[in-house]
Amino acid sequence: MTCNLVVLASGRGSNLKAILNAIEEGKINANVKLVLSNKKNAGALEIAKNKGIKAKFFDPSFFETRRGYDIYISEIIKKENPDLVVLAGYMRILSDEFIDTFEGKLVNIHPSLIPAFQGIKAQKQALEYGAKITGATVHFVTKELDNGPIIIQGVVPILPDDTEESLSKRILEIEHRIYPQAIKWFCDKRLKIEGRKVIVEGAKYGSLPINPSLEDF
Known part of the structure; x- marks a missing residue:
C-alpha cells in the first residue's frame, strides 16, 4: 500500500529532493501529496512544482497567532489524508494543537546528535562548544523542541578547520541518506515506539557512523 506524505519546508528543499529521488528510484513506496511552505520563495516549492506535486505557500503574517496559522494549515x-507529515527544513516552531493533530505520524530531521545542540544553528553551536563529533538525527516530533523519540542518527566528525558552512555541508550528506531511510521504515511499518525508544524491527544495530545501519541508502 502506497504511503501518503505531506512535506513542510521553508528552504531550498535538499531533503525533499532526496526523498523524491528515493521514491522515483522505487526505494520508498510513497507518494508526496503536498508540499507546503511558510516562505513564498522556498526552493522546495519550486522542486515540487517541477515534479507536478501540489505546492502551496501560506503567509503566516495573515494570521494573528501561530496557533491560528497551524490550525489552518492542519486542515489543509x-x-x-497523510500517513506521515515530514518536516524538511521547516523553520517554524509548531503549536501544541498541530502536534496533537498528527501525533505519531510527524517526523523531523535535526542537524545534531540529539539531545545535544537543540534549536537553531545547531552546527554553529557544535563548533562554538568545541565538540569533536556531531551529526544528524531523525526523530518523531513532540511538544518539546528537537527532543522527540529518535529513529536514526548519523555521526559526523568535526575537523579543526571546519566552518559552519563546511560542517553543514557534510551533515547534509548524512541527512540525505538517513531521512529517506527513516521514511521507508515508517512506510514499511517497521517502527515500534516504546516511550522514548524507537525500535526498527529487523534493523542492524551497533555500527557507526550510522545507527541503526542503513539498508537502502
Whole structure:
C-alpha cells in the first residue's frame, strides 16, 4: 500500500529532493501529496512544482497567532489524508494543537546528535562548544523542541578547520541518506515506539557512523 506524505519546508528543499529521488528510484513506496511552505520563495516549492506535486505557500503574517496559522494549515494537510507529515527544513516552531493533530505520524530531521545542540544553528553551536563529533538525527516530533523519540542518527566528525558552512555541508550528506531511510521504515511499518525508544524491527544495530545501519541508502 502506497504511503501518503505531506512535506513542510521553508528552504531550498535538499531533503525533499532526496526523498523524491528515493521514491522515483522505487526505494520508498510513497507518494508526496503536498508540499507546503511558510516562505513564498522556498526552493522546495519550486522542486515540487517541477515534479507536478501540489505546492502551496501560506503567509503566516495573515494570521494573528501561530496557533491560528497551524490550525489552518492542519486542515489543509488533513484533506490529503497523510500517513506521515515530514518536516524538511521547516523553520517554524509548531503549536501544541498541530502536534496533537498528527501525533505519531510527524517526523523531523535535526542537524545534531540529539539531545545535544537543540534549536537553531545547531552546527554553529557544535563548533562554538568545541565538540569533536556531531551529526544528524531523525526523530518523531513532540511538544518539546528537537527532543522527540529518535529513529536514526548519523555521526559526523568535526575537523579543526571546519566552518559552519563546511560542517553543514557534510551533515547534509548524512541527512540525505538517513531521512529517506527513516521514511521507508515508517512506510514499511517497521517502527515500534516504546516511550522514548524507537525500535526498527529487523534493523542492524551497533555500527557507526550510522545507527541503526542503513539498508537502502
